Amino acid sequence: MTVLLERPDTVYRRYTCVMADTTVKVDPAVRDRLMVLARERGMTMRDLIAELAGATPTQEELRKRYEETKAYCETHFGVTFTDEEHDRVEKIWQDLEAGRPVDSL
Template sequence: MTALLERPEVVYRRYTVVMADTTVKVDPAVRDRLLVLARERGMTMRDLIAELAGATPTKEELQARYEATKAYCETHFGVTFTDEDHDRAEQVWKDLEAARPVDSL
């Protein structure tokens, strides 16, 4: 019985046609943390990074989400948000993140 094996460069070429690799350089501490997070989830670091990228919205997606939420609140609750309301809410979040006291909205 004879086994026919493909040369590694042929296998690699087929793989790279389907999958594009990019090297991302990070500090060793970041790399190690990503590895721990991936192992805890039972996945590869590649899959973890893909999951993180997919779950993190872009500015455009956040703006669309804001507009949809604003429209929903106006339609279903009769609440109209002004630009001043938005700016005040943003300031409240910044104060909360900085552990500063927050006045009521």
């Protein structure tokens, strides 16, 4: 038996002009978790993924945010933050996240 899907031209064409569909293959456990998260928020999985992508900063956005924060602290608080201090703090965060002991902050 052959099933023929008929899409109303006016609706389908208008929809596809503004929306591109992409298939993302993930493990079933990931798919199921995304569905639970979407349902708990009262949204579709498409909207959840769009929200997650929009809320996750890129490396460039993080770098820009860092530079803006550093400039703000220097301007408003008179605090200068050297590259060496930045590297030291990054190492401390990595140690904390890994559960390694930290000598001092």
